[in-house]
Amino acid sequence: MSREIDYGNLMHDAMRGLIRRVLLDVADNGLPGNHHFFITFDTSHPDAELADWLSDRYPGEMTVVMQHWYDGLEVTDDGFSITLNFGDAPEPLYIPYDAIRTFVDPSVEFGLRFEQQESDESSSVTLPVKADDDVAPEEKDAPAKDAQIVSLDSFRK
Template sequence: MADDHDNTPENGAFPPESQLPYEQWLDEAYRGVMLSALEYVSREGLAGEHHFYLTFRTDLPGVVIPDRLRAQYPHEMTIVLQHQFWDLAVDRAAGKVSVGLSFGGVGSILVIPVAAFTGFADPSIHLSLHFTASDAAAAAAAATETAPAAPAEDDAGGSAESDPSSQVVSLDAFRKKGPSPA
């Protein structure tokens, strides 16, 4: 007996509109997975080949990064947590993640609201999660957005890529030999 409600893409139809907020629930669940991983690493450290790529909107309220990085990445930035980072902390109650990283030999503490994250990946196990920035935070950023700064020379000596809105900051160029700054 044929199913009249078969809305698979193979049949040329799309799933019906849901009255339940499944996308929101999935987004919240995936963010929870990211936060659990960050909490674990803040207590236990990174094991084996695990490392994280964290992508976040730099133009949303509450994001605290050095001004020169905001100028270089006016919309979105990806950081890598692998060898040298410090003071990784997750504050679920405040909805923030903070971490210390060194950029061009200068230590900085970044503070990123959970709502600003757009991606989390652990390439060692081929895990990649994508989120949408909070609608309220995105609307606030759009209302206050100004013309982006011109791409600047990065501290490694090369020029920023042509699309500064979504770039990976490679920390290899910024790593010092020896212990992590405190």
């Protein structure tokens, strides 16, 4: 029997583990300095939990900002729950790690992008990410033009 090392999925798991570790630290100690996160996730993921009005408004994906106000951050092995403010309406969310499409901390020009393909799942690492504070949050989840993208597909057979 022939066996190969699946580097793509190993990297995928490692990057989501990095997000988990960052969120665990934030849950314990708060956001340090100017750090803040833009997290884009698949709202149709079967394990994602969000209010009906949010899933109706964002049927494919949604970007949330974790910065000045958030509450109830709980981090598990499979995802995290958090309450965020949407126009003066606090809403609880549960976001599984495998629903995350991008995780960006513009304060330090760090970002991860996980791309989904129809036949196979792969992940890409995007560094650095440039953010412009004058750009609307919906536009910030667009790929950075001057970011270096390393696709893991080139390592797959």
